[in-house]
Amino acid sequence: MEKNTAHLIEDCRSGKRTSQLALYKQYAQWLYVVCLRITGNQEEAEEAMQDSFLKIFSRLDQYHNDQCFEAWMHRIAIHTAIDYVRKQKPEWEEIPDNYAEPEPDGPDEEQIRYSVALVKEGMKKLAAGYRVILSLYLFEGYDMEEIASILNIQPPSVRSQYLRAKRKLLEIIGVN
Structure with a gap:
């Protein structure tokens, strides 16, 4: 220091x-x-x-x-x-234990080119629950288990919410 x-x-x-x-x-x-x-x-x-x-x-x-x-x-x-x-009381969706994670069906992330401003604007439009999970995972560097612990939800729920949030963000910023 x-x-x-x-x-x-x-x-x-x-x-x-x-x-x-x-x-x-x-x-x-x-x-x-x-x-x-x-x-x-x-x-x-x-x-x-x-x-x-x-x-x-x-x-x-x-x-x-x-x-x-x-x-x-x-x-x-x-x-x-x-x-x-x-x-704000975001709605955390609990996922049952037997839930199968959806297969990623979006574009390859490495092929996506977009501006930081566009992502920032898209993040503002996300629901609070989605925004928190994306921010903790992508920007703050927490893994799924740490996020689950912080938010007091199950790790499969975090993974599902992350995938949904990512899809929603891609939809908002117009990446097809």
């Missing part, structure tokens, strides 16, 4: 507001983007980011210097953003 960040963390632990502001300025935009990918809404992302910082500052005593500070904050921001999505 950078010495400046380590110094800011220690000052924040002792309650120095200027250090809290400096830490906020250093990481606010990054955590906002993380929250925005999960919530899909600018206002909720901003609130989730603000709440994340409140949690970060109040839990600094739980952070250990041998951990990666950015990863620790990232996890707090993701869980906070998911809490905001849960308030």
Whole structure:
């Protein structure tokens, strides 16, 4: 970890507001983007980011210097953003144990060429449940089992929701 960040963390632990502001300025935009990918809404992302910082500052005593500070904050921001999505009550579809995963029938992902802006707009149009699963899997790097644990649903449901979300996103952005 950078010495400046380590110094800011220690000052924040002792309650120095200027250090809290400096830490906020250093990481606010990054955590906002993380929250925005999960919530899909600018206002909720901003609130989730603000709440994340409140949690970060109040839990600094739980952070250990041998951990990666950015990863620790990232996890707090993701869980906070998911809490905001849960308030929206997305509909998670439980899939029975004997459910057979559908065969991928869409275009080959490597052949698809589209702009980042188009995908961002398409993500905003997805239902909250789909958006959360796609964001956690594609952008945040969680695997299906981790997502199932975070969202308290079964891994087959996560896989099914992911495939449906991917198809819906491809439909929205017009890839045939």
